[in-house]
Amino acid sequence: MRIQAALIETTGGPFTIRDVDIEEPRPDEILVEITAAGICHTDLAMRDRWPERTLPMVFGHEGAGVVAAVGAxxxxxxxxxxxALSYRSCGKCEQCRRGQPAYCLLSELNMRGARADGSSGLRAGGRRVHGNFFGQSSFASHALAYESxxxxxxxxxxxxxxxxxxxxVQTGAxxxxxxxxxxxxxTVxxxxxxSVGLSAVMAAVSLGCTVIAVDPNPARLALAHELGATDTGLTNAHHAIDTTGRPEVIARAIGALRRRGTLALVGLGGKAEFDIMTVMYNGIRIRGVVEGDASPATFLxxxxxxxxxxxxxxxxLITEYPFADIEQAARDAAGGKVVKPVLTFG
Known part of the structure; x- marks a missing residue:
């Protein structure tokens, strides 16, 4: 079937909408007509580092729509x-069987740009188009996804x-x-x-917590306050969440915790340094978190x-853009002009 998809054709290049052919769903696949798709920081980060050998590529991993066809x-x-579409998991490994699909031992399926057998269900002008990003690639009018x-x-x-x-939202909340x-x-x-941090703010406020939001962008801080965060001093917190992945912010988060407090790391980043004695002496727990430890089927x-x-x-949190304006939406997100751009499909 002929569809439209936003392709990345060079590493770090712009989103370009092209006509693409999509296969009928295989027995384990579900074809979804996309009606909306969020742009996430991960989409933007990955397009800047995606290897040339697996281009062109269709990103997008916050799709919503209507089931158009199902495999046998x-x-x-x-x-x-x-x-609504979320991340893919195998459903069979030890972590999936224990109800922790976010830590699926085949989690690389979300980032390979291909099905498990290495094939792709997308082609354009006779050439292969990579997809299957988070088991969906929803920057397109239609996407192949899975039961999980x-x-x-x-x-x-x-x-x-x-x-x-x-x-x-799943990650933050x-x-x-x-x-x-x-x-x-x-105190959190x-x-x-x-969007991840503000989702965490909303969830913590809903539980009756005192919430402190930290961000250099005054507009985003104002929105956090509208959602229930306060200006209470940044010390003695029971819990801290870092969504930035920045070493200096992580160190500040550790310093804001009380004894036996917990820091959750959810932001993409590289290496970070912290004072071991501070962490050890105060019994601080540091916990990595993927997708909010959520099983989409029950948590969504x-x-x-x-x-x-x-x-x-x-x-x-949301600002709507027509699919045709995906590149502008991406620029606005990267520049901090909007919190959560969501593409709509006519």
Whole structure:
């Protein structure tokens, strides 16, 4: 079938919309017509480092839409289902069997730019197009996905709101609700007020926590305060979350914790240095977190319920762009002009 997709054709290059041919779904695949897709920091970071040998590439991993076709072995999803897309997991390894698919031992499937057998379901002008990013590649009018990352959602929920649930909202809110699990009255310090950090702010506020947001962007700090964060002094926090991946911010987060406090690391980064004696003497725990330790099939419906109850007002983070303006949306996101750009498909 002929579709439209936003291709990256050179490492670090712009998104360019092209006509692309997509295969019919294989027995284990689900074809989703995309109606909205969030742009995540990971999409932008990966396009800047994606190797030339696996280009052109279709990114996008916060898709929402309608099931258009299902493979022969799919029994739990039906044509016409409204769905949100998330990360892919194998469902069979030790971590998946233990209910921790975010740490799937085949997690590289999300980043290979290909199916498990190395093939791609996309072609343009007779040449191979790489995809399968997070098991979806949703910067396209249609995407091939899988049972593990296609989650039914209420048809009444706008796809613009549903799309960010699959990664950024899941990561931020899940870090609070699934990992840190603060009790009412605890202090939670959130470093970085992007979509992940602000989702963490909303989740912590919903639990009755005192929330401190840290970000150099005054507009984002103002939004954090609107969502319930305070200007209380940045010391003696029970929990801290770093969404930046920056060494100097991580060191500051450690310094903000009380004894036996916990730091959750969720931001992409390289190496960081910290004072071992500070961590050891104060019994500080440092915990890496992927996708909020969430299982999408069960956690995304929880997020939908929180939104319905008014406890997760994600609409305050979103700026809509037509799919044709994807490059402008990416620039605005990279420049900090918007928090969560969401592409819409006519």
């Amino acid at each position: 072995s799919i029994t739990s999803r039906n044509v016409g289902d409204t769905v 990352n296609v989650v039914p959602i209420p048809s009444a929920l706008s796809p613009v709101l549903a799309a960010p649930l699959g990664c950024s 899940g870090t609070v609700l699934n990992v840190l699990r603060p009790t009412p009255g605890d 310090a959130v470093f970085g007020a992007g 419906p929880q997020l939908v319920d929180l939104h319905r109850l008014g406890r997760l007002p994600i609409e305050k």
